[in-house]
Amino acid sequence: MAKITYITDDNKDHTIEVQNGLTVMEGAVQNDIPGIDADCGGGMACATCHVYVKDEWFNKIPKKEDGEEDMLDMAFEPKKNSRLSCQIVVSDELDGLTVNIPSKQG
Amino acid sequence: MIKTDALIIGAGPTGLFTAHQLKLIGLSCEIVDNLDKIGGQCIELYPDKPIYDIPAVPECTGEELTNNLIDQIKPFNIKFHLGERVDQVKKEADNWNVKTSNGTIFQTPNVIIAGGVGSFEPRKFPVKECEKFENQSLFYSIKDKKIFEGKTVSIFGGGDSALDWAVELSKNSKVNLIHRRDEFRGAQATVDKVHQLAKEGKINLLTKYQMTAIKGENRLESIDIKSDDKEFKTLKTDYVLGFFGLIMQLGPIANWGLNMDKKTIEVDTEKFETNQKGIYAVGDICSYPGKLKLILSGFHEGALAARACFKLARPNEKYRFEFTTSSKTIKERLGVKSD
Ligand SMILES: Cc1cc2nc3c(=O)[nH]c(=O)nc-3n(C[C@H](O)[C@H](O)[C@H](O)COP(=O)(O)OP(=O)(O)OC[C@H]3O[C@@H](n4cnc5c(N)ncnc54)[C@H](O)[C@@H]3O)c2cc1C
Ligand code: FES
Numbered sequence: 001m002a003k004i005t006y007i008t009d010d011n012k013d014h015t016i017e018v019q020n021g022l023t024v025m026e027g028a029v030q031n032d033i034p035g036i037d038a039d040c041g042g043g044m045a046c047a048t049c050h051v052y053v054k055d056e057w058f059n060k061i062p063k064k065e066d067g068e069e070d071m072l073d074m075a076f077e078p079k080k081n082s083r084l085s086c087q088i089v090v091s092d093e094l095d096g097l098t099v100n101i102p103s104k105q106g
Numbered sequence: 107m108i109k110t111d112a113l114i115i116g117a118g119p120t121g122l123f124t125a126h127q128l129k130l131i132g133l134s135c136e137i138v139d140n141l142d143k144i145g146g147q148c149i150e151l152y153p154d155k156p157i158y159d160i161p162a163v164p165e166c167t168g169e170e171l172t173n174n175l176i177d178q179i180k181p182f183n184i185k186f187h188l189g190e191r192v193d194q195v196k197k198e199a200d201n202w203n204v205k206t207s208n209g210t211i212f213q214t215p216n217v218i219i220a221g222g223v224g225s226f227e228p229r230k231f232p233v234k235e236c237e238k239f240e241n242q243s244l245f246y247s248i249k250d251k252k253i254f255e256g257k258t259v260s261i262f263g264g265g266d267s268a269l270d271w272a273v274e275l276s277k278n279s280k281v282n283l284i285h286r287r288d289e290f291r292g293a294q295a296t297v298d299k300v301h302q303l304a305k306e307g308k309i310n311l312l313t314k315y316q317m318t319a320i321k322g323e324n325r326l327e328s329i330d331i332k333s334d335d336k337e338f339k340t341l342k343t344d345y346v347l348g349f350f351g352l353i354m355q356l357g358p359i360a361n362w363g364l365n366m367d368k369k370t371i372e373v374d375t376e377k378f379e380t381n382q383k384g385i386y387a388v389g390d391i392c393s394y395p396g397k398l399k400l401i402l403s404g405f406h407e408g409a410l411a412a413r414a415c416f417k418l419a420r421p422n423e424k425y426r427f428e429f430t431t432s433s434k435t436i437k438e439r440l441g442v443k444s445d
Contacts, residue, residue: 039223039224039353041399043152045147046151069287070264073264073265073286073287073350074350077232078286080334104232106353
């Protein structure tokens, strides 16, 4: 279990407890947090689950695997701290993780 | 105007198998898809990835699955309308009047929406002002490459489309190729070619840059780009091309008076009919308790929706259940010999 904070584009905080093993994307979708579309359902094929990870967390979470950076090329306004939230699996170590949701997914 | 017993929106796996089911029971149908190719997500998003959960097919790629589905409907000679988006569905007496982006009009008692997560459309630049120049000096696909001759063209993207066009257009135009990072995801041979042309000064390669502004009064004049290290550059340019792949947009489906749940359409599980009589939704786009977004579920949903279409297309006949192994009529439709 980890507490994860999603900050939507209108600067609202949504803090929820997400079970280990789910992805940061699933945590948002299951709790109706707006701004994450996840059109491909976690298949790393759509880049509509794009988030910005707060700097202090970016190096702590598991690194990008093959293909994620390629998909991020297609995301809306990608930055250095961009990730696909469907590729971040929740574990106890992620307790306190904060991500920002971009203004649009595409 | 085209009259048909059923119109299928979407040529993904669900739409293809639904067409098979319609033709098997003797109904006519046509298929419209916004993509310029058949296969939906399987062909656009993962043609080379293997799928392991198609019943009786231990392993096949997205492209193989699509080709097999196309083979299976070959006997029926079904008409496809590719590169057309269904924009409008309107009630007209006992029929639905369906209109596409190319102006094709269908009249049909049954509309089957097999639209996945929506139609595939190009991803656009985040910069709002880009809309002003779209289809005049800013494009997301190329129809006529002659217009670029002798001009300056700024190409954005890191995949095969961006690289191929950069190489091609560098023959007769001044090309800027701009990408958000150093690595490209296109074919290695093309990447090497681009680096070669950059060395020879034929392509102006700008990596780790993204667009921040686009300027011009009546004509496009210049764009501003910014690097990761917050360094700005202004580039004079006649044309801008963006190749960021495709995104699925629900688009017009939301305006057809259907009960929606987020981006999906609510259906019953007997006919897969929506709240509108004669409009069905199958595959990824439909929702009901327990819905699984799997290809195999789409096949089941399409089979039932096809049977439901029979009633409206042939109001004076009764649908008879038959097996393909034993029905003479079905074998005739398939063009195979009966024993
Ligand atoms: C990476 C990845 C891996 C997957 N792996 C598997 C797997 O192993 N097993 C499995 O069962 N499933 C898998 N899936 C899911 C599977 O691909 C989908 O369930 C399936 O493609 C849904 O088929 P569909 O025909 O309903 O929709 P789609 O395949 O999405 O096709 C819908 C089509 O409708 C068109 N369309 C929509 N609106 C309009 C309109 N208004 N006008 C014209 N055309 C329109 C679209 O352009 C599109 O081509 C995977 C998906 C992804 C992304
Ligand atoms: S949900 Fe599609 S890439 Fe993450």
